[in-house]
Every structure is written in structure tokens, then in C-alpha cells.
Amino acid sequence: MNIVKNNPAFARLQAANVLNELGLAISYVIIPLTILTVYNSPFLAGLISALCLAARTLSAIFSGAIADRINPSLLLKASFGAEFLLWGALALLLYFQVANVYIIALLSIIVAAISTIDGPAEFVVLKRIMPTAELGAATSITEARSSTAQLVGNPIGGALYSLGGAAALGIQAAIHCVAALCVPQVRDACTPGAEDTTRAPRFFTEVKYGFRLVFGDTALRHLMYVSSIANLGVVPMSFVLLTVFQQKNTDSWIIGILLSCFGVGVILGAPLAARLSSTVRLSTLLIIALSMFVLTTLGLIVGSAHPWSAGILVIISGLALPALNSAITSYTVAVTEEKDVGKVFSASGVFGMILAPLGIFVAGVLLAHVGALWVFLSQALVMALALALTRIFHGVGLKRCVKSKESAS
Template identity: 25%
Template sequence: MTVTENPTTTAAVALAAVPLRRNRRFQTLWAGSAAAMLGTCVADTAYPLLLLAMTGSPTLAGAFGAVQFGASVLFGLHGGAVADRHDRRRVLILADTVRLLTALSVALALFTHRLTVPHTLLAAAAIGATMAYGGPARMLALRAVVPPEQLRQALSQDELRVNGAALAGPPLAGFLLGLGRAVPFLATVLASAAALGASIAVRFDTEPAGPTGAADGKEKGAVFVGLRHIFGDPTLRATVLVAVALNLAGSAMLLTVMVLLRDHGTSEAGTGLALTGEAVGGLLGAPLVTRLHRALAPGVLLLAVAWAAPLLFGVLAVAEGPFAVFGMLLVMSLGIPALRVMVDVLVFQQVPEAMRGRAMAATMTLLMAGLPVGTMTAGLLLDRLPATTVLLLLAALLAAGLLPLTLGRSLRGTGWPTS
């Protein structure tokens, strides 16, 4: 769906006549993306556990995630600029190739008993960088092979990929590690190979739009064009800021819930079960995306999902046991897929093609930045306050931030894009 001449129009007409389930290009790319996401979720659990077994140091085990996240944020905006300036299919193939070679190097090092801590941290940086560069290209690729009228359906299916991998990845990593240290990393090799195969097999409109002033991505500061565009549009700015606030509060809430369950005597297995409620809620919420979008305007949907969070934070403060927490997290997550697709639709349909990659990368970077800030904030609060008090404080702060947007008109008066 790039801005090109008649070939794109012809392709869109052909795509429109094919149901999404029979769209071979989309389903192939989606399967490759699902494999990549599952491999990432397996790696996110397997690498820290491996480092912990190798060194006995929780600090080094946590360093893997910190390095991976840091690389994703560091290269995030530039990854969007690359997607806007270069052939997106080649960018995607290169990112998947680097991911495959990284996983293969770790697996071979394990087989030869030569894996070191620096090697694993370099792997973390490489994985983070491939997420930064491959993420925008993959997002644009999936959208290039479906017609506009099937976009929400395609994005809803993509939510199944995200939440399914989040649910299956950690227990699968633990199971594979039980079979042998190298086994989960062999699995990531296979997942990376599947993603690379899909990227090579599917051809799509890959050429970025021609330069439009500051959108050509070559002049100084061009990597921030997407960020400036988002914050220059009142609706997009409010939407992204609310989403960032929810990510920040959500990550703080998860750590607080872990402490709360521990204080109530819940086992580690029970805590793990309780936290899966978030992924299960996302899976159940994915089929509701189209219905919610038809029933609610974007601003109303955003505020409804956002206000559910502080209300349920209060309920979590008095919840007893892992099953109650599981249920609350499930309910809280039901509207998240509709919210994520809403952000995607607004960015994809309202941002000019020439800066679309940078706008998506800017949004992804902002959303990711809320995760460590929320966790760190919760940790500082939990050192001084009971978990119940922290949950109530998070609810009050989030509600205070939402109140001005709720009373204003910038969100309540928004409508869905018509094109």
C-alpha cells in the first residue's frame, strides 16, 4: 500500500477480491512474523536462565534484557528512517538474516562449550538492533499485502500472534531448557529461519515514497520527523501519550502484583499462572477488535480502555490469591488489542507515506520506553510502601492524568479515518 502508480492499484483490487484467510502473501508473512515473535519470547526467557546457570549472578541474568532493550531504543528511530529511505523487503531480509546468524552462533558456542558472557550480551544487542530495524519494515510489509478494507482484520490476526507468543514462549523455553541447554537456542534458530524464509518468499511493494521536504530522511534531524509529526497532531499526541501512560502504569502494576502475591504466600508457580491472565485476555480480546471499533469512536475507545485500568488497579489491591489476580488481569487486557490496532490504524492511515516508517518507529520507541520506567518507579515505591498502597497510588496517578483528556474535546470528538 505504498504510494506508487498503477501496479499498486491493480494489486489492491486483486487483494480485495481474496478473503484474508486465502491471501497467501499475508498468511506467509504472518506465519514468519509469528515464528520470529515466538523465537523472541523463548529467547527472552532462555537467555537470562542460561546466564543465571552459567554465572549464578542475577545481575548478569538481568543484563541480557537491559542490553536488548537498550539497543532497541537506541536504534529505534533510525530503524524507522531506514524503512522510509530503503527497500523495505531488503531491510527485513537483512534483519532476519542477522537474527538467524546470532541464534546460530549461540547454539554452536553451546555445543562446543565456548559460550561466554560477552558473547551472550553481544547477542542481546544484535537481537535488540534487529527488532529496531526489522520491526517497522515487517509492520509495513504486513500492511502492504492487504487492501485497506481488510486492515483491521489483518491487525486483529496479528494480535493473536503477539499474545499467543507471549503466552507460549516462557513455558516453552523452560521445557526446552529441561531437555538441554542448547535446545531452546536451536528452537530460536528454526524460528529465525522460518521468518527469513517468509521474508524471502513474499514479494510486496517495497519502495518508499519519494521525498517530500523533510520526509526524505537524509537531512539533519530527519529521524525525528515521525516523532514531530505525532506530537504536532493533537489527536495522535493524546493517543500516544495515553498509550505510553498505560504501558508505564501497567509495567509498574505487574511488579507490584508480584510483590503482593509473594506477601500473600503465593508460590512462584502460582504467580506465573496469575500473570498469564494478561496474555489470555489479549488472546480473547483480539476477536473483539472489529466490534469495538464499530461500536466506539477512537477517542471514546481509548478513554474507556484507559479508565478500566485505574478501576481494576483498585480491585487488584484487595484481590486474594492467584486466581483472582488472573481474572483481573484478563479483564484488564480484553480491550488492549482494540487499542493497539486503533493506534496502528491512526498512524498508518493519517501519517504521510514518506514518513510512515519513522512514525511507527517513534510510536514503538515511546511505548517501549514506558516499560523500564514503570518497573523502576514501582521498585522505588515498593521499597518504602506496602504493595496495596502502591497499587492505589498508581490508580490515583493514572486517573489524575486521564481526567484532563476526558474533560477535553480533543479525544472525545475524534472519528475513524475515512480512507
């Protein structure tokens, strides 16, 4: 934690992002619950969730190049501020009872698209304020921060929903406003003035260049293949559990706690993240994480009968994730030049999440027509396929991110 005490800009960055992620975590509970409560339709809830995720995935194609060209502090403030205004507007529309499913979907999709700038902009800030030797520790803290925000945000979202959708969204909007005020100011790019004249006409070229950088690195390319298939099964899990227990008339605060259980697992696994990410091959971490996902998803066929047994299984599934994400993130930052960090993270994020919207949509259709059993079976099958691909790529991986950085430089 010394890097937080000794680096005020890093501390402010963490504060701003944890508040923003807390607000988004609240929305992930409030919006589906609103749709399920008002319209009693897993299909509509799944469709809107899928459209939001698709909007995030598509807009991420350009967000990295934007983050590399514009001051990242300004981008974060603009993004958090827009989320404040849009969620606040939806809160007012719900309060005056003029919001319908189309308005809810439209505003949720716009927020989802805007929020994709947050990640690339944050990593550009990290690259500018953190020494290379501290990037691994910084990304581990970032991973724990995101999990903590999810952990706290989900039950808060469930509890706030008991006050009504309008009140819940109004409080959430205020959180985004405070987040915008906390964003630190950082220096401009390494070559001030050169960006406008030499790089401005080549925006789409830079977007494509980010994808070329990702697929030009063997480890990153194979990781994208595996993660895109894995996320087809992993990402819909929260939506599936929320829908299953909402249909059982489970209290919203209990649903919120259940959705936070994955974050509990991530936090419990975080103490090992720094050590494992620097000593164990990425492929080995992938195998461990995906194996746990497959087993716990199969366990949910029986465990979903009660929220507490489901929560235990979800906690177990999250244990291996922080080491995996920390290793991938620190490796990606280490081998990427500062001017390309945003583009590379956007490109890898797009391919990692490209199939996830389909997963949520299919889950909504299956829940509406055949029930949770077939959803859990299909998710386990998809993750088993990702695990099989990981075994094929077992020879691809890195033992130490630091060594990768040294060889790259």
C-alpha cells in the same frame, strides 16, 4: 479471514511474523529466568531487561526511516536472520559454559536493537499489499496474531527452559530461521529509482520529519503523552510476575502460562475490536483500558499469592487492549502517506515506550529491596496518572478511522 485466503503475500507475512514473535516471546521468558536462576538477582534481571527495552526504544528512532528507504522484505529477512544467528551463538556459549552475565546482556541488547525494524517494515509491507479499505481488518488480524504468539510463546519458553537454557535458545534460534524463509517479496517503493538520488542524503531529516508528523496530529500527540506514562506501569508487569513467582520456586512452565494470560485476555477481547475501533472514541477506549489496568494491578496485591488468581486478573486486564491498539494502528496507517508509514510508526513507538525501561529498572530495584507490594502500588499509581491525563484529553479522539482517512486525503 477472506483477506488471508485471497492475499498470499499477506498470509506469508503473518506466518513469518507469528514465528518471529513466537521466538521473541520465548526469549522474554528464557533470559530473565536464566539470570534469576544463575545469579538470584532481581536487580540484574531488571537491569538487563531495562537495557534491552532501552535499546529497542533508541534504535526505533531510526528504524522507521530505514524501513521507508529499503525494501521491507529484505529488512525483515535480515532482521529475522540476525536474530537466528545471535540466539544460536548464545545457545552455543551457554552449552559450552563460557557465557556470563555480560555476554548474555550484550547479545540480548543487540537482538533487541535489531528487532525494532520488524514493526515498521511490516507496516510498510501492509501498506503496499493491502487495499486501504481492508487496513482495519488487516491490523486487527495483526493484533490477534501478536497476542497469539505471546500466548503460545510464554508457556513454550517456560517448558523449554526445563531442558536448559542452551537447548531452549537453540530451538528458539531455529524458529527465527524458519521465519526468515517465510517472508514474502513485495514491490519496491512507489517511485523506484528516485529514492536513491533524492532521499538518501536526507536520512536524519526524514527521522525528524516522522516525529513532526506525529506531533502535528493532535490525536496522535495526546495519545503519545498518555501511552508513555501508561507503559511506565504496564510494560514491567510481566517481568514483575515472572520474578515474584520465580522467587516462590514456581515451576517454569507455570510461570510461562501465567505470562501468557495477558494474551488470553487480548484474544478474548479481539472479536469486539473491529466494531469498537470504528464506533468508539479513542479516548473512551483509553479510559476503559487504563481503568481495567489500575483495578487489576491493585488486585494483584492480594491475587499474586497464587499464580492462578494472578492469571485471572491478568486476563481481565488484557480484554480492552485489542480494540484500543487496532483503533490507534488503523488510524495511524490511514492518515499517513505510504512513504512515511515507517517513520510515523517509529516516532510514535519511541515516545510511547520512552519511559518503559525506567519502569522495569525501578521494578527490579523495588523487588530486590522492598518487595512486590510496593511494586504493584507504584504501578497502579502510574496508570492512574495516565488515566487522569486521558480524562483531560477526553475531547481528543476519533469515532471512525475511515472518516479520518477520507478527510486526510
